[in-house]
Structure formats: C-alpha cells, structure tokens
Amino acid sequence: MLNETDRQFFQPFWRRVVATLICGVWAAIEWLYDEPLWAGLAILLTIYCVWNFFYRFEEEPTDEES
Incomplete structure (x- = not known):
C-alpha cells in the first residue's frame, strides 16, 4: 500500500534492500538483548518490508491505480 511518492x-x-536489512538487523539486536516486545515489532516491520518491497512492488504503476 505504497503511495506514489513512496513508490x-x-x-x-x-x-x-537497505530498508529491509535495517529492520532485520534491528530485530536481531533487540532479540539478542532480550527485548521481545521490540524484537517482535521489528520482525513485523521486516515482514511488512518484504511483503511490500519485494512481493507486491510494481516497478511501474499500472493505469488502474489513480
């Protein structure tokens, strides 16, 4: 659900790739320091990045989106 500016x-x-890696590293650091709440949040952000940036990302927007 990226808007045109984000896209x-x-x-x-x-x-x-960098945005996804930052979230993944953040999750790992929080997990290592035994902070499950923040680690869970960072994991969710990493999953969101993977979903939007690699699975659903369209290189060129279609005309259907207005």
Missing part, C-alpha cells in the same frame, strides 16, 4: 522513493532496488 518513487523506493524505485531503486538498493533502497528497498
């Missing part, structure tokens, strides 16, 4: 910002593949 333009995350158009380069490396930005999507």
Whole structure:
C-alpha cells in the first residue's frame, strides 16, 4: 500500500534492500538483548518490508491505480 511518492522513493532496488536489512538487523539486536516486545515489532516491520518491497512492488504503476 505504497503511495506514489513512496513508490518513487523506493524505485531503486538498493533502497528497498537497505530498508529491509535495517529492520532485520534491528530485530536481531533487540532479540539478542532480550527485548521481545521490540524484537517482535521489528520482525513485523521486516515482514511488512518484504511483503511490500519485494512481493507486491510494481516497478511501474499500472493505469488502474489513480
């Protein structure tokens, strides 16, 4: 559910990878320091990034979206 501005910002593949990696590293750090609440939040954010940036991301928006 990215809007047009977000889609333009995350158009380069490396930005999507970096954003996802940051969330994953954050989850790992929180898990190592035994903070399950924050680790769970970071895991959910990582899953959200993977879903939106790699599974549902369209390189070029379709005309159906207006």
